[in-house]
Amino acid sequence: MDISEKAERIRHERDQYRILVDITNSVLSHLEMDGLVAEVSREIYRFFGISQISIALCDNYSSAVYLCYSSYYQRSHPVEKMQYHLNELHPDLTQALDSNQPVRLTLDSATQDPLYRHMCEQGMSETLLLPLAFNHKPLGVLVLSHENKSIFTEDNCNLLKQIAARFAIAVDNAAAYGEITRLKDSLKTENLWLTEQIHRTDSFSEIIFQSEAMRNVLEQVDLVAHSDSTVLILGETGTGKELIARAIHRLSDRHQRTMIKMNCAAVPSGLLESDLFGHDKGAFTGATTTHIGRFEMADKSTLFLDEIGDMPLDLQPKLLRVLQEREIERIGGNKVIPVDVRLIAATNRNLKSMTNDREFREDLYYRLNVFPIVIPPLRERPEDIALLATYFTQKIAQRMNRKIDCIPLDALEQLSRYPWPGNVRELENVIERAVILTRGNTLNLQLHELNIPKPSRLKNALQTPTLLEKRMQTEAPENDDEERDRIIAALKATNGVVAGARGAATRLGLKRTTLLSRMQRLGICVQDLF
Known part of the structure; x- marks a missing residue:
């Protein structure tokens, strides 16, 4: 081989590499299937002049259905494009796909085969079938047809085979991208629905629910709110007893004044009496000024006593007197002060059993238990968990200046199986930790920390x-x-x-x-x- 032949061969190989690089860069830049197919058809026509280019791709949702794209190029005419489905692949295409080897066919104008008859009507005489596969996974078949039998030389066939291999990689990437996009859209659709449910649900006073159990609770709230009756709210820790008390106050005739709150378990027993009823100046060492107690502060309004079961036994008679007589005396004072207070008490303890054990006064219990409202634990209303999780995610993300608009549906399903011993408060804490750990727009829930039980067979x-x-x-x-x-x-x-x-x-x-x-x-x- 002389120098000129070697130079010509090198130039030819260089040109083929350029074609391969150009087509590879072009097709790999497309993530959507329609754009990818259109681009590879256009590039093959530009470099090889092949008139009829068809692509049969396996449908992602059914291995028995093929999505087909067809492009027909003619000089001085716009390209003719067609897209359709095949329920059954042609035997020759199946052979190429199963063997993962190219198949070259010479078309006969007298053929009755529907696929080839259409090609012959367009003037095609030669067809090359190139299988598309990636990682031993069959993806489809590239069908190239031309009027000139000499177009499919051994050299061109080898180059087209390499192009088909790169096109298969792009097809696999586009299919994966399409699946990811579809799943994201599905998640957004589901989360949008949850968001709308939050805004459309009958929530009053920040209470998020859709369960029948909570609906019954709020019906009781609506019934008792307009009366001045004492309400005893019962429920496990973290169920939202204060929210229910706030709802009663907001619906009552006293809503124009601020509801006064006090946690009986959070105040030392020695200071609890002074905090409730107040004290006069000089009543005891350190009482340098007159102190107004919670009952006076709540005059013409509502007093919410949380954790009433933790109130000391010696202080309970004084509370009972206030409820019966509607008047108080400050510590160290001798003046009777009338108060108009609506009392709402709450506890997570069983006051009835405490009265049997003489840990709580029976007369006070009956005075408090005028209208009891029992809040169901979260495990008894799992249909509320998804709404609450979505609500807390939005609220906490907004507070942290974060944008989180997606919660994985399988995570919500697992949350509904967890018993939630800490109820809504525990759920909010779990969501807050997840928001802190989230780096994108999809909530990063640490479900392994909850030890969620698997569904029982x-x-x-x-x-x-x-x-x-x-x-x-x-x-x-x-x-x-x-x-x-x-x-x-x-x-x-x-x-x-x-x-x-x-x-x-x-x-x-x-x-x-x-x-x-x-x-x-x-x-x-x-x-x-x-």
């Missing part, structure tokens, strides 16, 4: 679906209208909840992602149903 086995649920799970819809009606019925039955043990996906026997995908395809929006 026995419990799942005992939860037998109803006849309607069985029918929804087993009968396949005959058309889109029937499937749409079935999904809407499930969403209405679950109050719009998609995921979780009580969600529409479980009722339909579908994965959450599958249901969200079908809802998007059928144009079903949860917000439009309620």
Whole structure:
């Protein structure tokens, strides 16, 4: 081989490398499938002059369906593009895909094959089938056709094979990007719904709920608020007893004055009497001025005594006298001061059993227990957990000047299985820690720290679906209208909840992602149903 031939060979190899680099850089810059396919078709036509370029790609949601793109280039004519689905791949394309080897075909104008007949009508005479695969995963087939039989030389075929390999990498990247985008959209849709539920729910006085248990509690609040009756709020620690007291005050006729609060467990027993009833100057050592107590401060308003079960036994008769006589005497004073106070007490202790053990006065208990309100623990109203978690995330993120608009749905499902011994307060603390640890816009919940129990197999086995649920799970819809009606019925039955043990996906026997995908395809929006 002389020098000129070597130089020509080097130039030819250089040109091929440039083509390969140009096409590689071009296709790898596209993350959306439609743009990627259009770009690779345009580049192949530009460098090789191939007129008919078709691409059959495996559908991400069904291995039996292929999404096909077709581009037909003619000089002085706009490119003709077509997109369609194939339920069954042509045998020659299947051969190329299964063998992962190129297949070259000479077309016969007399063929009756639908695929090749269409190509022959466009004047094509030669076809090259190039498999698209990445990491041993078949992705589809690149179909190249041309009028000139000499276009597919061995040299061109080798270069096109390398282009197909790089195109397969780009296809895999675009498919992954599409899946990520779809999941993010699904998460945003679910979180937008949760956000709207927070704003649309019957929350008064900062109480976030959608459970029937809390609805019953707030009905009792509404009933007792306009009276002056003493209210005893019972519930475990962290259930929001102060919020309920605040709601009663805001709905009462005393709402124009500030509610006075006092935690009986937080004040030393020696100072509790002075804090409640006040003292005159010189009443005891250190009493250099007159002190106004909480009862006087709450005149014409509401006094909220939290942790009433921790009030010392010797102070309880004085509290009972105030409730009965509506008057107080300051420590060290001899003046009777009338007070008009509405009392709301709260405790996480069992006052009835305390009276039996002589740890709490029975007469005071009955005086306080005029209208008891029992707040259910969070574990008894799991349907409120997702709303509360979303609300706390927004509130805490805003306070920290952070933007967090996404909570993973599987994390919300796990939160609903946790018993929450600290109730709403514990949930808020967990969310606050997660906001601090979050670096992006998706909440970083540290679920492993909660030791969340796994779902019991026995419990799942005992939860037998109803006849309607069985029918929804087993009968396949005959058309889109029937499937749409079935999904809407499930969403209405679950109050719009998609995921979780009580969600529409479980009722339909579908994965959450599958249901969200079908809802998007059928144009079903949860917000439009309620």
